Amino acid sequence: MSTLQPIQALSLDSVQQQAFIKYFNSLPEKPPTTVRIFDRNDYYSVHGVDAHTAAREVFSSISNIKKMGIEPNRLDYLVLSKGNFEILIKKLLLVRRYRVEIYVAEGSVKSSDWVLKYKGSPGCLSQLEEVLGEGLGGSDENTPCLMAVNIKTDAVTKGRLLGVACVTAGDYQMSVTxxxxxxxxxxxxxxxxxxxPSECLVPQADNEDYKMLKQVMARASVTVTKLKKSEFSTxxxxxxxxxxxxxKDDQQQDSNSFPETRKETAMTSLAAAIKYIALLNDSTNFGRFRLSTIQADCFLHLxxxxxxxxxxxxELGDTSHAPSRSLLGLLDRCRTQQGKRLLAQWLRQPLRDINLINERLDIVELLVGSSQLxxxxxxxxxxxxxxxxxxARRLSRKKANLHDCYRIYQAIKRLPSLLQCLAEANNSTVHSSLSEPISELNDDLNKYxxxxxxxxxxEAVDRGDFLVKPSFDENLQNLSExxxxxxxxxxxxxxxAARDLGLDAGKTVKLENNPQGEFCFRVTMKEEQTLRGNKKYTIIDAVKGxxxxxxxxxxxxxxxxVHAKSSYEKEQDKVVAEIVGIAAGYSECLFCLSHILARLDVLVAFAVAASTAPYPYCRPVFTESLDQLVLKDVRHSCLEVQxxxxxxxxxxxxxxxxxxMHVVTGANMGGKSTWMRSCGVAVLMAHAGSLVPATSAxxxxxxxxxxxxxxxDREDxxxxxxxxxxxxxxxxxxxATxxxxxLVDELGRGTSTYEGCGIAWAIADTQKRSKLNSKRTYSKLKRQSNHRRSQKGRISLKNF
Incomplete structure (x- = not known):
């Protein structure tokens, strides 16, 4: 756990403290899920209720909280170092799903003239990139996504019509439905x-539909933000x-040419999202976003x-990713950050297209069978x-440096050997879905x-310096010389100087160059006497060294x-800006390459998870028919690795x-819930394209x-x-369809055995009589008794 830095208290006198307290109390009321932070140059402070929130998040204790002012207007506060500030921001936004406001002093930090300069929310991190850099949330399982929802009455059916828009700025994606x-x-x-999504925007309303929407978002741990209804305007x-x-090159340069724009309610949501995330404030966003339709039916509904x-x-905040604690932790053997994000996406979006599932399974099965590959x-x-x-995003936003360019260069340089490795598989699926697109992108990136x-x-790179070749530019060459x-x-x-002092150059007397580029000589304390009384030399300082x-x-x-070095750096910055500008033209290719390599990474992760399991996994066989679902000797993939x-x-x-349909009873701790979960996990893994822990499926x-x-219960x-x-x-x-x-666990909880069986029977009978026709429905209701009963009380419902 991080500890508080030497700064323990605010360096404000009593008058300044009272002035700040007056300003702080004058701020408009805010919800408890918003935290206000004050930037005091070398450190940060949080006050009032926010101080307690920050202390719990950073220090797991409120012992560091202090008080300012005099009774009765005292105010709690907490001082944070820059490192602790970053910890707090990431926990609030990425774990707690809170909002953050950062205030900066217009004049002296001891004054009470503050202005709200940065705002951040779980779905809108762009402003905080200026404070924390673009790595905020980069290592998270998914790129922050902002959702907006508008609910209207359908003029035809008189039902509720929902318009949904999602904006993922990191991927330059807009999707609507x-x-x-x-x-x-x-x-x-x-x-x-x-x-x-990390955050959901909704218009201010208090009807039943929006109350239900808030419940849906609460179950999914999504922050809900209310906006004025006028924000949902096209x-x-x-x-x-x-x-x-x-x-596209052959497409009419008009947004109305996209069929998605005819979804009027969805467009109102998209308009609100674009305004909220302030996409138009950054010119690097222009001409980069793709607009698509959310295809929910393509994936297994969860x-x-x-x-x-x-x-x-x-759970949110659990960074251990232990294989025994979640399916993601078990399967996450990914080597790249883009692979980790894609794996989380695949688990949220298991496929329903059998051909696409089998394509993944073909590659995973090949990798399991070929340990060398x-x-x-x-x-x-x-x-x-x-x-x-x-x-690629840093390039497109012109925020990249030479180090970033070199890292991309290293990845591209590795592609030929990667392609050669994939070619050794001699598999048509690998060739068409991986090798061929990587090869095409490699050709496009050759000029980069x-x-x-x-x-x-x-040569400078080998020393850890990322510099432009002096010979590349005439001005650089002259300055370098x-x-x-x-x-x-x-x-x-x-x-x-060494000859004059009778010392050995480079050994007893050395030439040094400080970070500013200034030269000086240095001798050890033992040789200091040679300088005494010598007016040719000016002593700068005496230190331990x-x-x-x-x-x-x-x-x-x-x-x-120093002057020449400054000129060199300015001239080099111009050349670097030109290099980054040219490199930005390859960002689209890099986005595509990132996606393909992420796909390969996830498939390899599936294969590694299967090959390192305690017992063999099998390839599931998918059928269009609904006649049967059979898992032989199925195991729970997370439990078996404990x-x-x-x-x-x-x-x-x-x-x-x-x-x-099964209604299963039995003693407590008999394995009923585990059996049920093993079925659900195996089915989800199969639809995601992974092998499953069973002998056949x-x-x-x-x-x-x-x-x-x-x-x-919900007492509230x-x-x-x-x-x-x-x-x-x-x-x-x-x-249900x-x-x-x-899968339902412990049906009839808190009732007697017979009442529980009656509830199960009633539900089964309701399903049988419903328009869904339970004879065609794959379902299982599981009943666990809270009271021990005789064998006579145990019922199994079959042949419904």
């Missing part, structure tokens, strides 16, 4: 899980999109409860690939590689050297006409996976555990 939804907003929850949106969107029940992701990719090639997506080799000083001459003159002065001194000639050389666990595999069998193409495991809502369970069961009954897998 428009649909009618039920009163539980089931479809919206599915899209929220798939897109994983006025001026056409012109904004014309500036932001990237048009809700937040299913992700939680199956432990797909670790797998190890070469995992241990040699992928581990040396930087975050090309982040670097040549440019870096022609402009960068590779001047610097060399001045260095040579300084060396001559060293030899002259020795005595530093200079001559008039050396001082003149230093002045010329230390000291000896897992006993089980079968899961659903067959039309034989058994499409036949899986139909499912539309949805619904799961409810665990429950707790007046809802008991049982009531919540019934509400959730009703939601499942209303939304013939091609859904439903």
């Amino acid at each position: 428009e649909f009618t939804d039920d009163d539980l907003l089931t479809e919206l929850e599915t899209i929220t899980v798939q897109m994983a 006025e001026g949106l056409h012109q904004d999109l014309n500036r932001l969107l990237k048009f 809700d937040a409860a299913a992700l939680s029940a199956l432990n797909v992701f670790p 797998r190890l070469q990719l995992h241990e040699d090639h992928l581990r040396r690939i930087p975050d090309l997506q982040a670097l 590689q040549q440019m870096i080799e022609a402009t960068m000083d590779m 001047q610097l060399e001459k001045l260095q040579s003159s300084a060396d001559k002065e060293l030899n002259k 020795g005595v530093r001194f200079k001559t008039n000639n050396l001082e003149n050389i230093s002045e010329e050297y 230390e000291g666990v000896s897992y006993i595999p089980n079968d899961v069998v659903f067959k039309r006409g034989e058994c499409i 036949t899986v139909p193409r499912l539309r949805a996976l619904a799961a409810r495991v665990g429950a707790a 809502k007046g809802q008991s555990t049982f009531m919540l369970e019934m509400i959730e069961s009703a939601a499942i009954l209303r939304t 013939p091609d859904s897998l439903v």
Whole structure:
């Protein structure tokens, strides 16, 4: 845990303290999920309730909180070093999903003249990049996504029409959709899980629909931000999109040519998102964004409860990623940051297209069978690939430096050997989906590689310096020669001083160059007596390392050297800006290359996870038919890797006409929940394109996976555990389809055994009579008794 830096208290007198307290109390009221931070140049301060929030987040204690002012107007405050400030910002935005406001003093930090300069929220981090750099959230599982939702009444059906827009600035992506939804907003929850927004914008309203929307977002841990209804207006949106969107060469340069713009309600949401994230304030965004439609039906429908029940992701703030704690932790063997982000996306968006699933499975199966190929990719090639997506974004925004350019160059230089490695697989799927697109991009990036080799000083790179070759530019060459001459003159002065003092040049007397470029001589304390009384030399200072001194000639050389070095750096900055400007033209290719390498990284991660499992995984067989779902000797992939666990595999069998529903009873801790979860996890892994922990698996193409495991009461809502369970069961009954897998744990919790069985029977009967026709529905309801009963009380429902 980080500790407080030496700054312990604000250096303000009593008058200044009272002035600040008066200013702080005059600030408008804010929600508790917004934290105000005051920048005091070398450190930061937080006050009032925010001080307690910050102390808990950074120090896990409030012991560092101090008080300022006099009674009765005293104010709590906490001082943060810059390092602790960064820890606080990241925890608030990425873990707590809070908002942050940073105030900067207009005059002296001791005055009370403050201005709100930076604002940040979970879905809008662009302003804080100026404070913390662009790495904020870069290592997170997903690039921050902002969602906006507007709900209107459908003029035709009189139902609720939702317009949804998502903006991922890091990927230059805009996606929209428009649909009618039920009163539980089931479809919206599915899209929220798939897109994983950090923040959701909604118009200010207090009707039942927006109350339900807030509940949906709370289940998905998404921050809800209310905006004025006027923000959800398409006025001026056409012109904004014309500036932001990237048009194809043969496409009409008009945003109205995109079919998505005909979704009027969705466009109001997109307009609000564009204004909120201030995309038009940054000219580097112009002509870069892509507009697409959210295709929710392409993926297996999941809700937040299913992700939680199956432990797909670790809890927010859990950075351990232990394989036994979540499915993501188990499968995350990725070597690149872009691969880690894509893996999280694949787990949120399991495929429904059997051909696409089998394409992934073909490659994973090949990698599992070829240990040499797998190890070469995992241990040699992928581990040396930087975050090309982040670097490409820095290039496109003209924020990159020579080091960034060199890292990209290193990745491109590795592509030929990577392609040769993939060619050894001699597999048509690998060739068409990976090798061929990488090869095409390698050809496109060849000129980038040549440019870096022609402009960068590779000898300086070996020393850790990233410089432009002096020979690349005539002005640089002249300045470089001047610097060399001045260095040579300084060396001559060293030899002259050594002869005069009777010392050994380079050993007992040395020439030094400080960071500003100024030259000086240094002798050890032992040799200091040789300087005494000698008017030729001026002593600068005496430190532990020795005595530093200079001559008039050396001082003149230093002045010329500092001036020449400054000119060289300015001239080099011009050349670097030109190099970055040219390199920015390759950012599109780098984005594409990043995506393909991320795909390869995830597939290799799947293969590594399968090959290192305690027992073999198998390739699932997908069927269009809904006749059966059979998992032979299925295991729970996370549980079996726990230390000291000896897992006993089980079968899961659903067959039309034989058994499409199970009601399972038994003693506590008998493995019923684990059996149920193992089924759900295996099905999700199969749809994501991974091998599954079983001896054989036949899986139909499912539309949805619904799961409810665990429950707790909501005292603030007046809802008991049982009531919540019934509400959730009703939601499942209303939304389940013939091609859904439903998993419900502990049905009838808190009732007697017979009442629980009656509830299970009633739900089964309701499903049977519903328009969904339970004879065609893959579902399972599991009942765990809270009271021990005789064998006579244990019921198994079959042949529904």
